Amino acid sequence: MIALLARDLRLAVRAGGGFGLGLAFFLIVVTLVPFGVGPRTQLLAAIAPGILWLGALLACLLSLDRIFALDWEDGSLDLLATAPLPMEGAVSVKALAHWLTTGLPLVLASPVFALLLSLPAAGYGPMVLSLLLGTPALSVIGTFGAALTVGLKRGGLLLSLLVLPLYMPTLIFGAEMARRGAEGLDYSTPLLMLAGITCGTIALLPFASAAVLRINLR
Amino acid sequence: MNFNALWQYANPKKFIETTDRVLPAISVLAGLCMVAGLIWGFFFTPEDYRQGSTVKIIYLHVPSALMAINIWLMMLVTSLVWIVRRHHVSALAARAAAPIGMVMTVIALVTGAIWGQPMWGTWWAWDPRLTSFLILFLFYLGYIALWSAIENDDTAADLTAILCLVGSVFALLSRYAVNFWNQGLHQGASLSLDREENVADVFWYPLVVTMAGFVLFFVALVILRTQTEIRARRMRALLARERMG
């Protein structure tokens, strides 16, 4: 498992793996928003939590089809299927690798981007925390979507259509938590709900992803 | 009751034979109920003292909303049957039902918007119920898109069945998340009417007839569409065999 993780990380960091692409996309979204809604600081501050969450979500989405695509093309996915490692484990490692290369950088970079959107000072803690809690769920759900569309030639658009509705609960609670934090309200309820959803998806969804992957490899 | 007798309809041929016999009756009954209920609702109900004539929209809005949710439930059940017992008819029934469910969702959304305009002064509000239906619509879209994207019938059936299961869980989660999210904004000022409480008998009876009509309409249509899917599947299988040999 460790070897698989290390391999995935190496592949991602290498050129063409898409590492950093998500970050760049996140930055572009954050840059474009003020052009779209105007440069008023107050307005930006009010919508900053939502924009940051949306940006993170879209950046995650962008790199999803890379989770299995490369392995599918060179046939190493078939090797994985016959390996002693259970498919559920392989899928979880894939999701973890995706989170480490996409989600974690987004979380770490988010305070800088929050600065650009003039998020109130009180909002930084909850915002980073909500992303930290929420992005693993995004990666795990995304892995499920990627497994569904792995064999398809032009699965990218379909992947977004399938995954985005599944992202909704995470987005709702995550953005709500960040917003409440920014407004200085109590955010413990959305925090607990978000943590619950993330734990639930991490625990259960790999089974579905593995099942789907087995069907696709049949 | 002997539920085991139900499984004989898993045989596609048997399914087509039996449904061919009952389909005309169901279709006629569905047409009768829908026409009768809608005419009764449209022409022979009084105006509501608060809502005026817009109350007549209820005869489209409530049945379609009811069907939109229940069709998804039916797809969930048939998907489970497919996963557990591998009956093709079941998977194809889910496939046949999805577009009907999507149309029902659209009708519920559109009539809701048209009704909301004069009543609440807005076409659209991010009310929990409205938002949930929009989300349901997205789930239908994804489900149908996945079916049409995959060429192999069995793979498509498997994948969509799992998507339906996972989607159901997430749709339910979204439903409660949306409730929470909206109350977070508006302190629970729900715009929706509490239907069971508010609907008087005068409006209730034609509503029951239209609801029965919509259910029968769905049953008739889903039977027809399932037959079509069974035939289409057989046709693809025959063509494939012809190409091979």
Added chain:
Amino acid sequence: MMPDLGKYAEAVLSSYAVSLLLLVVLTVASVRRARRVRKELQDIEGKMRKDG
């Protein structure tokens, strides 16, 4: 004999029109596809029987 719909006539009529249109389109599309597929299948089955 149209009932008097008052000032909401537009809303009521348009919602009925849209819904009925959608239902009719769905039904017609289903029936047409059913007919087409049934005929195509018969053609193929007939041809295969002839071929052996």
